[in-house]
Amino acid sequence: MTSAVGFPRRLRLATMLYALVWAGCLADWMWLQQLKWAVAIGKVSVNPIHWIGFLGALLLVILWLRWTRGPVRQQGVRVSAVFSGSYIVCWQLAVFTCDQLILDELRTWLARCGTGGLFLIGLAWIIWYVDSRALALRARRCERQGRSTNRREPSTRLEFGEGRVWNPLDTDAWYYGRGSRKLNQSLTAFLSYALAFTLALLLFSQMRGCRELYEMPAGGGQQQTIAQTVRVQKIIKKKFVVNQFSSIVFEVPPIDEVKLQLQEITKHQYVVGYGQGTGAGYAGGTQRGKVRFIRLEYSGGDWDQDFGIGADLNMLIEYGTRTSQKVANRTESRSVAQLKNFPVGKSPPLVYLTGQKNIVMSKHEIKTLREYVTEKHGMIFGDNGGSRHFHNQFLSTMRQVLPNVRPVPVPLDDVIHRVPYQIPFLPYVAPHGGKDALGWKVDGRWVCYYHPGDIGDAWTDDHSGVKPEIYEFCYQLGVNVINYAHAEYSKWLQSRMKK
Known part of the structure; x- marks a missing residue:
């Protein structure tokens, strides 16, 4: 039987060098987005550089797996190391493939299940390392004491004068107690690893380099008002007039009775969106892009008023x-801090902020919000959820975000009140902050639109008891604001591409 040998030198060196290429492609795909080369294959846009980098890693995986099945028997630890590394590469390639093919549900499932698998693999390596180190330390102590090593003994006796053992890899550490030391060590290792893994995930998701992408739906459209037309329909109803006392039976020619039926119809004579693309959407969007409704979290108040199923979701469905x-x-x-995770050019065009109590933001959050509306071309959709106090809180917050910009009433003939729906008056549930919408404009663009009358309550399932005309106009106004933010974002993306 042949003896085990170490890792092949050339393959190991090639793997170490190519690991840098693989890590660079992974970082660019997930966060940096600096490799802009893209090739359109049907409706899918792929980056050849990423594919070459990840498929090259797959080739190395195949070579390593062939090495484990070679004529020379390998040690179990080395084989396990090969399979562990192969798992990471194959898992990442599967997630990347689903991402490129716009299989979002499968990609999410693979990402979650793969993270669980990574946790179990790491746990197995932790158990192996702790156990092997504990055995080595016990063997060294037994050799020093001139005794034979008995694997069944949970620990060895400490020599006089050695003092307390602090090494967590040593089962004789004093904090493991006197009984069941091996069990206590295993539990400590498991809890420590689970805590470290969880903290690493949280740090990984919150760190500045970990970025989230917002992608608009690809397409195009015109910035025009939906035509409200009246169709006149002529209905001819035939009537026969007969003298019932006449002894002569005869037919009287029908008299045409003309009835005018006025029916108001709303028909999209054009596609809602912006740009020259095909279908309803926005230039600069992607095939997997979708319009999302993101509510902004903040401290001190009730940011989650009517959140989720109901108001927000109803508005999104209507849109x-x-x-x-x-x-x-x-x-x-x-949260406001999470807005930093969105890179320039892939940030939400609109965030929704509502409530009826306090708005508390730190200086860092104020700065983040200022960067969002100015550098990232975002827009805030503010909605007074039920009090004059919130009105004052919102205005105070915006004074900190944009100290050099003053709010002004948004006129009804502004584009945000005309496209795609013509809003004849500002609809509201209750005028908590007045009867006029306020706006903050920077470089000719509304960066904040504030509705003073709880428009979100009109989006709820019961519409808060307002008349159908009111909640219909509230839906139309919501469509206008969302479309305005995305259209302005699309224009900005197009201008950046021309520079």
């Missing part, structure tokens, strides 16, 4: 139905 654009399946929320 998709009325514009024929692709929308997300559910609403979302993000």
